[in-house]
Amino acid sequence: MPNRQLAIPQQDCADCPIRHRAVCARCETDELTHLESIKYYRKFDAGQTVVWAGDKMDFVASVIEGVASLTQTMEDGRRQMVGLLLPSDFLGRPNRDTAPYDVVASTDVTLCCFRRAPFQKLIAENANISQRLLEMTLDELDAARExxxxxxRKTAREKIASLLSIIARRDASLKDLPSKGEVSFDLPLTREAMADYLGLTLETVSRQMSALKRDDVIRLEGKRHITIPDFDLLMDETGDDADGGMLV
Amino acid sequence: MPNRQLAIPQQDCADCPIRHRAVCARCETDELTHLESIKYYRKFDAGQTVVWAGDKMDFVASVIEGVASLTQTMEDGRRQMVGLLLPSDFLGRPNRDTAPYDVVASTDVTLCCFRRAPFQKLIAENANISQRLLEMTLDELDAARExxxxxxRKTAREKIASLLSIIARRDASLKDLPSKGEVSFDLPLTREAMADYLGLTLETVSRQMSALKRDDVIRLEGKRHITIPDFDLLMDETGDDADGGMLV
DNA sequence: TGACTGTATTGATCTCGATCAATTACAGCG
DNA sequence: CGCTGTAATTGATCGAGATCAATACAGTCA
Structure with missing residues (x-):
């Protein structure tokens, strides 16, 4: 299994506050110049909708900080999250200017946006950028399949444990910490958003969180800050095999 | 929502028995020549495993005929299908020579294979091929999210109806027929494979099939041949909104 | 300070799909 | 033909998670 972290380039992208592995990644100097001229930043508050499904999207973007989600909704209101965008993840796609899903900021979010037209021109002209995008899309596909x-097939408890381990990992790698032993982080999702991620109801999420707390797999400080006393213990609850590379 | 059919090129690829939209698609004459020299065919019987998860895969391929599935298995045996490969679909990926999932032939299958090394060289040298692969991968990602x-979020009945509509559509488009009014086709999957696709047990699949038959949404001739008297009626059972582009 | 709002927890009950088990259908084959 | 083995159907029962409902809790605003 591929490991996303390995893909994060060491070279920072100009004035982006953190290094990120989106289009700017691995770019040659001249491409970077191109990018700088079409790049701009946008901020969203937690809960704000970035784009609605069906809306025109005149940009693509890279998540700089915060967490956003892609969500699909059925007419009767049933909702399923189908993408979770953490810092360094890419939003939008070339050759498609209509958003297929609602994109909602789960926390305050900063996006590094690229105007669509010049971005597509950039792709057409630079083979390594479309190869980079291909690589990232394949990672997304692996994540979707996981x-x-x-x-x-997973039980409610396994689902919760899996989600916590995914977030813990990504958070740790962002802070350059190992995801071993004691790990702690802030949950960027409400119970409802967790339910939408996991295909559960928020009551079941809450109950299973309480159960994991009761069984000392996790510790809760406030509603959102989580400490995992022993990461291996959590992994045992996910149903994944030990080495299995869970990708976000 | 994108429509896969539009992506199928009208130009056939040399001696491939049917036109297919894999790497050969839209290629210039000289690229095609390259392809011909690294291309070979393999056949598999229904039930045969093409590759095991973790195995080295020294080729990528395009499905020419038949149906194959990608399946993930947990240690305790729970299984989830994560990909269904119909004719024209692509198998394998550049820069990854280890199969992440079991690939199993659901029916007799013919693959058009490309040796990995020269194929990767081809990608590196031809921008339009990696753009083509990107496009295909994005379609896969959309399908995965659907x-x-x-x-x-769907009920057992909705799941079954959705699967039948997906297969009916792909089958119809392959035969250049519209998926409207009365449609009939052969189910390329066992009840167990359907269950693995849908996250159900085979008993539930069987019961829901019987229920759909009882309600005249489908008709069964033998175990595998299905007639849908009115495609719209089936669509009403899927839970999708009328226009919603369900992608395989 | 207290009313108000959105988020989370906990309880009681119900239901859909899982599980366990028996039977049937059918294709291949001696 | 009647076996044999696999795929599929059907029945009886169970249980995980959904649903309905009440309560707790932390901000935030008047």
Missing amino acids: WMLLLG | WMLLLG
Whole structure:
């Protein structure tokens, strides 16, 4: 299994506050110049909708900080999250200017946006950028397939444990810490958003969180700050095999 | 929502028995020549495993005929299908020579294979091929996300109806028929494989099939041949909104 | 300070799909 | 033909998670 972290380039992208592995990644100097001229930043508050499904999207973007989600909704209101965008993740796609899903900021979010037209020109002209995008899309696809296993076959408890381990890992790698032993982090999702991620109801999420707390797999300080006393213990609850590379 | 069919090129690829939209698609004459020299065919019987998860895969391939599935298995045996490969779909990926999932032939399958090394060289040298692969991968990602909605939020009946509509559509488009009014086709999956696709047990699949038959949404001739008297009626059972582009 | 709002927890009950088990259908084959 | 083995159907029962409902809690605003 591929490991996303390995893909994060060491070279920072000009004035982006953190290094990120989106289009700017691995770019040659001249490409970077191109990018700088079409790049701008946008901020969103927690809960704000970035784009609605069906809306025109005149930009693509890279998540600089915060967490956003892609969500699908059925007419009767049933909702399923289908993408979770953490810092360094990419939003939008070339050759498609209509958003297929609602994009909602789960926390305050900063996006590094690229105007669509010049971005597409950039792709057309630079082979390594479309190769980079291909690589990232394949990682997304792997993540989606791991997610499908979770949705289709895991128990509620395993689902919660899996989600916590995914967030813990990504958070740790962002802070350059190992995800071993004691790990703690802030949950960027409400119970409802967790339920939408996991294909559960928020009551079940809450109950299973309480159960994991009761069994000392996790500790809660306030509603959102989580400490995992022993990461291996949490992993035992996910149903994944030990080495199995869970990708976000 | 994008429509896959539009992506199928009208130009056939040399001696491939049917036109297919894999790497050969839209290629210039000289690229095609390259391809011909690294291309070979392999056949598999229904039930045969093409590759095991973790195995080295020294080729990538395009499905020429038949149906294959990608499946993930947990240690305790729970299984979830995460990919269904129909004719024209692509298998394998550049820069990854280890199969992440079991690939199993659901029916007799013919693959058009490309040796990995020269194929990667081809990608590196031809920008339009990696753009083509990107496009295809994005379609896969959309399909995976539609699938996630199915797994997370649909009822057993809706799941079955959705699967039947997906297969009916792909089958119809392959035969250049419209998926309207009365449609009929052969189910390329066992009840067990359907269950693995849908995150259900095979008993539930069987019961829901019987229920759909009882309600005249489908008709069964033998175990595998299905007739849908009115495609719209089936669509009403899927839970999708009327226009919603369900992608395989 | 207290009313108000959105988020989270906990309880009681119900239901859909899982599980366990028996039977049937059918294709291949001696 | 009657076996044999696999795939599929059907029945009886169970249980995980959904649903409905009440309560707790932390901000925030008047």
